[in-house]
Amino acid sequence: MSLYIDTLIEQKIDHPNKLLMPREIRDYLLNYLPREIFCSSSLKTDEPRSYKLKKNIALNHEHIQPNHENKRCFLIIDCDENEPDAYLDLPVPFPNIVVINPETGHYQVWYFLRNGVSWTRFSKGKIKDYYSSTLFKLKAIFNGDNAYIGFLARNPFHDKHICLYPRLEPYTLDEINNSIGVSRLDYQEDNPYKSDAFLLIRDYIKKNKTNSKEPEQGFGRNCTIFKVLRHKACRTWSEYRTEMDFAFYLLSEAQKINQDHFPDNCLEYNELKHIANSIARYFFNSPRSRKYSSSFIEKQKKRGAAGGKSRSGQFDIARQKCFDLYMQNPSLKVAEIAKECGVSERTIRNYLKSIKKQKTLLEGVVYCSTDTNKQLANQLLCSVRTIQRKRKLAKIEAKKAIEHALVQGG
Structure with missing residues (x-):
């Protein structure tokens, strides 16, 4: 380690209670660490164990x-190779904390995020990938451990560690x-003038045989293999x-x-088997991903049609009342009809559109039909007076059309 770090270790030995954490760092950690967190003091032993405890107990x-x-x-x-003060020479922003293990010289770099990133199943995938x-960029520039997933980290509050701020x-x-x-x-x-950060990331990728553009970067072995494998599954599952x-x-x-991704730290065979079976089960059992058969499509069509009819039947009384009110007095306002029928104005407008279409058809049927006025009124669900008025208007229109044709014919 560097002379600077050696000096810090000597100071910690001579003055164990003098190296105080800044108030801003302490407040952020206490506010944003989970209320109940997993913790351990036996990770480096033969029998590592972790426990979920309340924050005030876990911080010990x-x-x-x-x-x-x-x-x-x-x-x-998690860094095991560079010096703890390497951030001074690397193309990265200054970290918020550098937690050092004085026994080995290994350290972890902490960056605080102002608002945090939501990580639920409802969160945006683009933000998670960002x-x-x-x-991954920070891990590549620091030449950190690619297999470290960040589940447990060195406790900045623990007396064993030395911290830089x-x-x-x-x-x-951003x-x-x-x-x-x-x-x-x-x-x-x-471009011959590539940035130092890009060169470091490229060398790190070659060393770990990964691709920085893939969204799985920054995840552990299970998540990385799952994410790469599911994309391949989307393209090939229909062939089986x-x-x-x-x-x-x-x-x-x-x-x-x-x-390819973890040549020095491969995942166990049973884990790979569970991942493969899980993806295969999803594609063959989930209705969102399998190709629907023709029988399934027909069944869905029938269900949808039946549901539409049943819902529409609930408004037959309102539809008939709207029809009667409009036929009795076509000058009624939409708001008045909606209030009488107990439905919205938009529903009444839709009803009136269909009534006007029927009205147009009614005029042709009334003029051409040989049935009596009473028979037509029963067939068209309207009053006899309406049929009489329509027949009279139809005769007038027909007479005008004949006179106009005679005048044009000369």
């Missing part, structure tokens, strides 16, 4: 859970990305007839992904 342990399962307020990178890609204010994801300085120009092949055949195919692909 060596390792704690930094992020809530439904919200991410911290970006944490968080994950930002975490380069910055007191929390960041936003501020961190702007400070890193990777731009679109770095991805142009003919049974769920078992598809699961065997996914298992072979999962083994390839496991070797």
